[in-house]
Amino acid sequence: MLILEIIGGLLILVLLVVVHELGHAIVAKRNGVVVEEFGIGFPPRAWGKKLKNGVLFSLNWLPLGGFVKLQGENDAASAKGDYGAATLWQKTKILLAGVLINWLLAVVLLSILAVTGLPKILPNQFSIPSDTSFIQQPVEITSLTPHFPAEAVGLKSGDKIISFDGQPVTTSQALIDQTVLDKGKTVPVVYERDGVRHTVQVSLRNDKTGSIFGAGLGEQQFTHSTWSAPIVGVVTTGQFTWATLQGLGGLVGNLVSGLVLQLSPDQATRAQASQNLAAVSSSVAGPVGILGTIFPAAEKAGLTQLVFLTAIISLTLAVMNVLPIPALDGGRWFVTVLFRLFKKPLTKEREERIQATGFVILMGLVVLITIGDVTKLF
16 A cells, blocks of 8 residues: 555655646746756656657656757757757746746635635635635544554544544544543543544543543644635735745754764763754655655545645645755856856856765755665654
């Protein structure tokens, strides 16, 4: 089952990258740059065909995304149809086209969900009150503590708690408050699993501190809109973009502070450093982590969650590619502008050295993160 989930997730990830590269290709052709090849996957090539517009379309053996190959990709190239011969504004449009198309795809997907049911994730998530209805999903068990009452009676992660000791359960906090009132008692719990309701008698612990029921709880709220769905899609995508940038900022902050604090001779300071680095490790996911998350989440929560995750990953691709990291779109643009500001020639050899160094570092990070992903999965 895990293999099927990873394959399904891989197809979505490849689709998002291919859409990104398609943005580069379309804008390049519109600005007079020759597109030599558009590939799905990475070489070695499995199959290729020359299209009527002169572009070689190829399918490749490494299913890790896709690429577009432009004529004269180096900034110093000057022949007609070369990427290097384009103006700075044209290069800017070509490089940022992939970012824009990933961002717009997120807008489209979130706009669709605004009609069918958009998960409310952010505390201040945008909506237009006059055109918004809210649907509260039942409180769901997200995790179980071994040898505690919830696990002992056979409750499982994913079960929806309908009532507790005869009281309807509307929120996680309401359930927690009820367990405190009932601690030490044996109470009836009505739960739903696979659409069927069951009742069990749960003997709660009488601890003054710690868990009484022994279950992690979660609840999901959805918003529904009609005419305002496109507006909700755009603004919500903007909110998630800002949240993603804030998350990246916090990630970098924890990484830098963790590395610096590790040098301290003080044991407590080094312990804090370890906590910061652990936070970085738990917050980062690579390709395997993403693939291992997409379909298990979709299996539990359905098509809505799958579409939502696809939108968020597309948005994340847009944000990552706009950052000034060598080997990514934002990095290429940043290097080009930097050399122009200092009025220094960006030779083919120099550009290739900068981008290759960035690519090696990026791939090294991907390998390290992937090792962590595999460890988490198995």
